[in-house]
Amino acid sequence: MTQLRAAIVLSILFTLLTGLVYPLAITGLGQVLLPHQANGSLIKRGETIIGSALVGQHFASDRYFQGRPSVTSAVDPADATKTIDAPYNAANSTGSNLGPSSKALAETMEARAKALGVGPQPADMVTASASGLDPHITPSGAGVQIARIAKARGKPEAEIRALVERHTEGRDLGVLGQLRINVLVLNLALDAATP
Amino acid sequence: MQSDLLQAGLYALALFTAAVPLGWYMAKVFTGSITFLAPVERLLMGAAGEHREQGWKAYAASLLLFNAVGFALLFSILMLQHRMPLNPQGFDGLTWHLALNTAISFITNTNWQSYGGETTLSHLSQMMGLTTQNFLSAASGMAVAVAVARGFAARQARYLGNFWSDMTRGTLYILLPGAIMLALLFLALGMPQTLSASVEATTLEGAKQTLSLGPVASQVAIKQLGTNGGGFFNVNSAHPFENPNAITNFLSMLAILVIPVAFTFTYGRLIGDKRQGRALFAAMGILLVAAFTALYAAERFGNPLHAAFSDPAGGNMEGKEVRFGVVNSVLWAVATTAASNGSVNAMHDSLTPLGGMVAMVNMQLGEIIYGGAGVGLTGMLLFVILTVFLAGLMVGRTPEYLGKKIESREVKLAALTLLVTPIGVLVLGAIAIATGHAQTSVQDAGPHGLSELIYVYSSATGNNGSAFAGFTANTPFHNTMLGLAMLLGRFGYIIPILAIAGSLATKTPAAATAGTFPTHGPVFITLLVLTILIVGALTFLPVLALGPIAEHVSLLLGRTF
Structure with missing residues (x-):
């Protein structure tokens, strides 16, 4: 006792x-x-919260750099028993969890690669991130999008490329991780530079 | 490649540098020489009112009782969270089977996530429920290791120490200060810590984005340090708020392994022979480096099926995050499955077949590659007993460890624990298949489906908690069976090793002679590693051949499912 x-x-x-x-x-x-x-490293423009510096967001327009494929979902507003695709849903993080021999995964990756160009594309742009909220892409992931952005914004490619290079973050402490670009921060800079 | 190896080397160096002084400090804590919180300790122990020395049975009974009360408390909080404060999202109570699974999961230091953090649990459940058990289950495991070390070192003694005192000291002097320091570092590096549930953002393209928030940093600090691993968010440490950059990632990986590694040194000091601790450190280190090498090679090589559309230079990035890259995802996968932590920064379900197999094997060996806080060491000691027994058979002498004769009682108890992983993984897995519950829960077809099932049951039995998350575990059947596997994998090791310690405590160590087989040299380390690998291979090779190995062959043949 x-x-x-x-x-x-x-x-x-x-x-x-x-x-x-x-x-x-x-x-x-x-x-x-x-x-x-x-409170989440929020980024504000004026009074409006436009997101978090740490969390990626969905970009569909040709005028913006796109982040990595995201497979997060949300409850279907029309039918609560179903879910719908909702990329970068920061209230319900998830990866695809598809296995390496999955047919669905291979087909999805092939479609993503074809949308970007001919032949193999940067790995980060054809694979879904673990969280569905990855804020970063690699320099080569940005590189394959430069021509599209330049065309949509009517600017020379060199100007966009210079902007990407300026926003490429080095390794943390000079050693850890890899070179990367925060897509939201880059797109904010893009808006500021080429309105 | 060079930069990858540099990061891995830096991690190993930092881990070793931190673990040596921590091992010394923990030995001081458990021998009672650290007293800076003596008033708090006295208050807690006074309220508990139990100071007596305990034999192995009383020690084990106290531990079981404490974990049972912890279970009741956590189960109630989870079932009743909708009636309690700090529930800003208005979540319902959990279903009985999810509450059962989660409560078992957290008292056994497994921290399996059948729940989806940000979509199921209130702040109160996360803090008073999960965070509390993150401390207490780790402290329970550490207490076991200390009691076992005392028993192994004792001379004709009946007692192993007092569970309440060991558990309290572990929490007050090791886990709590460590968690506070780590939480503040995490906060400064970007992890949120707030009582509000979410914030609404209007994205650059004008859409609404709801950012889930909460008291993240405080929970993540102890989830790593206590080899717990249960996440605040669904995707655990892959979530940018739970692991914002490569520095938090590095600190997290250090926190995952530092206590288990330090325990090998603490053990050496507690038994008064540091060479014995170093031998265990070396054997575990060999297995860890081997696991890293294999997993890294598999992920860097990537998936041949995807080579036509994903540039192989990037490696296998499905289910990984750019801020970590392949090498930090691999290091983490190895550390978390070696340490029975179970937090993830990449989705293990999407690892290459051989990469996923390495993670599986780490768990199936019984979580002894440093393993969980305290229990990794005691799990390894069971293999030490088997190894000296086998070595004794080879040369025809009575086996001895630390000068004490290892006799039939100890060998029987140690051999009994060899049944834990086969029962938890193979028997329970077979029942799931025979009853059709496996087939309805796996996500992927083909051999990968079997890998998902085996991974999940290995994780529960190993008290790891990571998942092949495509597997739908949140069903009444799997929540219950995985709960059983977790209990078996926790107490199926703890009780026999305490019994062995109780029996060894009563013996008198004999002086070493020319015929004594030393248990600290390279010959013993090699034998120990081989014993672990042979036992593991004999048990799991057939099922691994049908799962990950078959899947690897199918990738080479270009087959998808």
């Missing part, structure tokens, strides 16, 4: 300490010291 009492008492005390005091203390510190990060 004394063992059971110890189990119950310590469970309750530790729930308060690690389940309430700890996360609330971190929340308090975050909100006071690091409010930008604590």
Whole structure:
């Protein structure tokens, strides 16, 4: 019985300490010291929140660089028992989870590659990201889109290419990760440079 | 390629550099020399009212009781979350089977995600439910390792220590300070930490985007440090808010393995022979490097089926994130399956067949490649006992470990634990197939479907928690069966190893002689690694041949399903 009492008492005390005091203390510190990060690293234009610097968003227009394929979904507004495709749904993260020998995966990738050009295309532009919210593409993923953007915006390709190069982020701390471009940040710069 | 190896090397170096002093510190904590939180410790222990030394049975009983109470508490929170505060999205209570599965999952340090974080759980459930058990299940595992080390080192003793005190010290002096430091670092690097549930954005193209938020940093810190792995979001650490950049990724990977690695050094200090700890460190290290090499080669080589439309230079990027790239996804996949952590930064279901197989094997070996906090070490000690037994058979001498005779009781108990993974993976998996529940839950056709089933049951039995997530596990059948597998994989190891420790504690170590087989040299390390691989291969090679190996062959032949 004394063992059971110890189990119950310590469970309750530790729930308060690690389940309430700890996360609330971190929340308090975050909100006071690091409010930008604590609230999702939001990007605003004027008063409007246009997104988070960390989370990708869907671009369909030819005038914008597109991010990686995303297979997130949402509840169908017409029928709550069904789901519909909703790329970059930041309230329901998911990847495709398709296996390497999946016929569906091979066909989808082939279609994505054909939409971009002839022959093999950059891996990041034909595969779905893990989260469906990947904010980045690789420099070659941006490279295959430059001609399309230049045409849609009536600008020389060299100008767009220079913009991409300026917005290519190096490896973190010079070593970690790989070269990458934040698509939302690049598109904001694109709007600013070529209205 | 060079940059990839540089990142992997840097990770190994950082891990080792952090684990050595942490191992020393943890030994100090569990021998009672660290006291900076003594008033809090006294308060908690006073309230608990149990200070007596415990034999192995009492120690195990306390642990079971504590986990049972934790289960009841978490199960109630999950079932009743709709009636409690901090539920800004107004989520319903969970179904009984999802609550059962999730509660078992978190008390056994598995942290399997049948739930989809941002679409099922209230903030209260995430904080008071999951975060609490992230601490306590890890602390329970650490307590077991400490008790076992005491038993192995003791001389004619009856007691292994006091569970309540060990668990409290592990939480107060190791997990809590570590989690606070890590959470603040994560916050500074971009992880959200707020009580609001979401924010609405209007995208550049004018569409609405709802960004799910919450107290993320605090939970992610302990989910990594305590080898837990249960995510705040559905896609776990692949979500940009749960792992915003390559630096948070690096810190997360360090946190995943640092306590398990440090425990090999803590063990050496606790038993008063650091060479023994270093030998375990080396054996585990050999397996880890081998796993990384194999998985990296598979993912870098990519998928021959996709070579015509995906530039092979990019590797296999399906289910991976650009900010990590192939190498950091591979390092993570190896670390998380080696450490029984189970958090993911890439979707394992989309790994190449051989890459996925490496992750599977890491779990099927019993989570001993550093393994979970504390329990990885004790799992390895079971293999040590089997290895000295086999070595004893080869030379015809009574096996000894740390000068103590390993006799029939210890060998029987250790051999018994060899049944845990075959039952949890093969027997339960076979039942799922025979009853048709496997077929309705797998996503992919062909051999990959079998891989999904085997992966999921390996993950539950290994208390890992990662998934081939195409598999629909959130059904009454699988939630219950996976719950059983998790209980078996947790207590099926913990109870026998505590019993062995209890029995070894009573023995008197004999002085080493010229005929003693040393358990710290390269010969023993080699034997230990081979024993682990042979046992694993004998058990799982047939099913791996039908799953990932068959799938690999079909890729080479150009067949899809």
